[in-house]
Amino acid sequence: MRAMQIGHHVIAVALTVIGAVRAIDDGTPVAASVVSGAAVLAWHAAGTLAPARVRPRRVVVWWLVGFAVLWVAAVAVSAEFVWLAFLLWLLAGHLLPDRWAIVFSVLVFAIVVGAPVLHHGATTYANVLGPLIGGIFALGISRGYLELLREAAERERLVVSLRRAKEEMADLQDELALAQRRSGAIDERTRLSRDIHDTIAQALSSIRLLAHAGSGSTHDDGAARTLRQLEALAGESLADVRRIVAALAPAELEDDALASALGQLLSRLHDETGVQTELHVYESLPALPIHVEVALLRTAQSALANVRLHAGAGRVVTSLIDDGGSVRLDIIDDGRGFDAGRWEPADAGESSGYGLKFMRSRLRELGGELTIESTPGEGTALSASLPVEGSAEGRS
Numbered sequence: 001m002r003a004m005q006i007g008h009h010v011i012a013v014a015l016t017v018i019g020a021v022r023a024i025d026d027g028t029p030v031a032a033s034v035v036s037g038a039a040v041l042a043w044h045a046a047g048t049l050a051p052a053r054v055r056p057r058r059v060v061v062w063w064l065v066g067f068a069v070l071w072v073a074a075v076a077v078s079a080e081f082v083w084l085a086f087l088l089w090l091l092a093g094h095l096l097p098d099r100w101a102i103v104f105s106v107l108v109f110a111i112v113v114g115a116p117v118l119h120h121g122a123t124t125y126a127n128v129l130g131p132l133i134g135g136i137f138a139l140g141i142s143r144g145y146l147e148l149l150r151e152a153a154e155r156e157r158l159v160v161s162l163r164r165a166k167e168e169m170a171d172l173q174d175e176l177a178l179a180q181r182r183s184g185a186i187d188e189r190t191r192l193s194r195d196i197h198d199t200i201a202q203a204l205s206s207i208r209l210l211a212h213a214g215s216g217s218t219h220d221d222g223a224a225r226t227l228r229q230l231e232a233l234a235g236e237s238l239a240d241v242r243r244i245v246a247a248l249a250p251a252e253l254e255d256d257a258l259a260s261a262l263g264q265l266l267s268r269l270h271d272e273t274g275v276q277t278e279l280h281v282y283e284s285l286p287a288l289p290i291h292v293e294v295a296l297l298r299t300a301q302s303a304l305a306n307v308r309l310h311a312g313a314g315r316v317v318t319s320l321i322d323d324g325g326s327v328r329l330d331i332i333d334d335g336r337g338f339d340a341g342r343w344e345p346a347d348a349g350e351s352s353g354y355g356l357k358f359m360r361s362r363l364r365e366l367g368g369e370l371t372i373e374s375t376p377g378e379g380t381a382l383s384a385s386l387p388v389e390g391s392a393e394g395r396s
Helices: 002-025 030-048 057-077 079-095 098-120 125-217 221-248 257-273 290-311 345-351 353-365
Strands: 276-281 315-322 326-333 369-374 380-387
Touching: 002 030, 002 079, 030 057, 030 079, 057 079, 057 098, 079 098, 079 125, 098 125, 125 221, 257 276, 257 290, 257 315, 290 315, 290 326, 290 353, 290 380, 353 369, 353 380
Parallel strands: 276 315
Antiparallel strands: 315 326, 326 380, 369 380
């Protein structure tokens, strides 16, 4: 754009000077030639040097019309100012829609052809063919330049979009790495707490019970006293072990992290959009490995983002279900829905966007599956299922 502006100024100055000099050589009074040229340059500068933000489309069009009127007045002074028609054709191609640019250019061409006749009573083929070729060339240059600008803007938009996607991907990788490290630490703490509970704590509890039973059945006062001391010591040690187990137990498992996070997501959705939300969590839901919780949470985030952006829903119901050896996350909305028949696992990236594809890919890596049921106008039901590795214990 800057190059185009500089080119316009150079062309305006050059053509105006040529026109004024030729007008003076042709016998036009010097004052009239200089004033006409100066007026043309002043009008051109006033319009092109103003900041773009104060040049609305309508104002620019009227400025071009005024420039054309001023040019006609200069041509009336001397036919040599027809040279400026080339600049008008460039501006028309740059500032006007296609149809109006052509109409404007034809009118300018008519004046260019008629000016020699009005001033000298005759014209030549060169005075007709030269401007015709020049006008077509100038109009073509301007339209081509506009297309280049549009392509450059589109490329810039794509570059910005790719850069943002790259940054988001890097953030996601960092987040996943942190989640993996955190998952490892939580798994290790859980293993230690269970091992201590199942071995040392159980042994101390058995020692305490045996000592209590022995102290009540013996008639030896010394032995009874020793057994009572042993019982008390075992009880104190058992209390210490239980405190250690409680400290090692991950807070996330105690506080139902996944259910809590889903509740926060739904609350945020309600606060920001007004959509009514419900969350149902089965009491029999087993303790979930951290990677399962992370995968289901990411799926819920993507699904609720789709609800926010595309569904136009008034109500969303989310359920976390114990499905006998697996856990299932159901998200149902009453929004506008879509043609689920177009969403096939093989070509999900083509027909349903990358969101569903990435959700399904994440779940399949963990042995799970994603199911979509939707009909235009009847809402959408999304179901994400993952196997629960190991624990059959319920959450306590």
